[in-house]
Amino acid sequence: MRVLRGLRALRVLMAGCLLVLVPGCASDTPDPLVVLGPWTGKEGEAFEAALQRLDDGTGRTYTYEGTRSLRETLVSQLEADTPPDVAVLNSIGELTEYARRGKLKPLAAPTRERAFSPWAPELLVDGSRSTYWVPLKVDLKSLVWSKKGTPSDDPTWCVGLASQATSGWPGTDWIEDILLHQAGTDPYEKWATSRLSWRDPDVVRAWTTWARLLDGRTEDSVEQSLTTSYEGTSGPAGPRGLLNSPGFECTHEHQSAFIRYVYAGDDIRVEPSARFLGGRAENRDTFEVAGDMAAVFSDDPDAQELVERLSSPAGRERWRAEADPAVRPLFPDTKGLPPTESANTVEQEIDGLLNSTARTLCFDASDVMPPELRDAFHRAVLEFFRDPAKKRLDSLLQQLETIRVQVDEDADDARSFRPPEDVCAGPGG
Structure with a gap:
């Protein structure tokens, strides 16, 4: 943040130089483009390294700001009228909201052609249809982790639900994945895009299945899960994962591919998680994924050029080359990229599931929902985890249904700004 404030101050100073001739102000060097994104630690270092090597021949430089509190940071910057030039977000619901408010710039033609359908739809804004974001990478979510040699017939589940401002999302991932594999893609898409009631039997069944899978937890175990990060406890080398965290007597973990780091x-x-979730055989090769999408917030034409380069095969290859195997980015379609030698069997397995086994990829449902409904979903998961009684579940689902209906009514005059109705597609788009 300190670096970013310094850059903002520099921009103000340079603007002053245009009005007043101040000694030492004159410079032909443009300000660095600011990129705001969700990656920190080794992930952030790899992305920043790739960013610095995206030489366009003009000498333009880039500054990356990584944060786990992405929405809060971006909202505060927009309120201060100091948005980043480019931001990378994982929420289609948030991106739709920013496009509706006129905060996003339509993508240039070369980038639009790479917009992975259906997760980057054309939106009707001010009478014109345009594409406003492009997916840069994905993470496979329908996965279960365990230690080799551990029997999988009767798993004891690791659960860590804490995550700063967005605590609860590991639980929403569970419910989304269960619904997808039990009910299939059609009910999943309708639910994700607010066209299916939260009181629908398929949705209720997903919640009760999750409670059954986690049945028998003690009060101490529940409290431990509510207060422990999804990364597990920390050791000398950093987070060690729930499977390796002291005090967690568990054998299996339901978590996205990113946790491999x-x-x-x-x-x-x-x-794959399918066989653990009580789903139907025909949904076995359907997977939930999360995506990180780049959007342009500034009028600087170089910001458009940067997004075009990041989403290109060359940009992907450079990013992948800069990253350690444990944080190497994954892509839903690797056409145009040379084959990569996987460092271990885990990476080989995930890459094979994503690009060979998967018949259908469905975008993370809560990341498609409007932000207010998504946030309420996060909170409801935490409350349900603490008290999974049927009466409590009925109350929580009614609260979520009330929010869904209200958001739907508020959007009556702006239906063209809604997320796409189709959020499932084959790996090739």
Whole structure:
């Protein structure tokens, strides 16, 4: 943040130089483009390294700001009228909201062609249809992790629900994945895009299935899960994952592909989640994914050029080359990219599931929902985890249904700004 404030101050100073001739002000060097994104630690370092090597021949430089509190940071910057030039977000609901408010700039033609359908739709804004974001990478979510040699017939589940301002999302991932594999893509898409009631039997069944899978937890265990990060406890080398965290007597973890960065050893295995969730056989090769999408917030034409380069095969290849295997970015369609030698069996397995096994990829449902409904979903998961009684569930689902209906009514005059109705597609778009 200190670096970013310095850049903002520099921009103010340079603007003053245009009005007043101040000694030492004159410079032909443009300000660095500011990129705001969700990656920190090794992920952030890899992305920043790739960013610095995206030489366009003009000498333009880039500054990356990574934060785990992405929405809060971006909202505060927009309120201060100091937005980043480019931001990378994982929420289609938020991006739709920013487009509706006129905060996003339509993408240039070369980038629009790479917009992975249906997750980057054309939106009707001021009478014109345009594409406003492009996916840069994805993470496979329908995964279960365990230690090699651990029987999988009767798993004891690791659960860590804490995550700063967005605590609860590991629980929403559970419910989304269960609904997808039990009910299939059609009910999932309708629910994700607010066209299916939260009181629908398929939705209720997903919640009760989650409670059944986690049944038998003690009060101490529940409190531990509510207050422990999804990364597990920290050791000398950083987060060590829930499977390796002291005090967690568990054998299996339901978590996205990104968590592999805390499991660096060869004693961890990963497998599709479908068989653990009580789903139907026809949904076995359907997977939930999360995506990170780049959007342009400034009028600087170089910001458009940057997004075009980041989303290109060359940009992907450079990003992948700069990253350690544990944080190497994943893509839903690797056409145009040379094959990569996977560093371990875990990466090989995930890449194979994403690009060979997967028949259908469905975008993370809560990330499609309007922000107010998504946030309420996060809170409801935390409350349900603490008290999974049927009466409590009925009350929580009615609250979520009330919010869904209200958001739907408020959007009556702006339906063209809604997220796409189709959020599932084959790996090639």
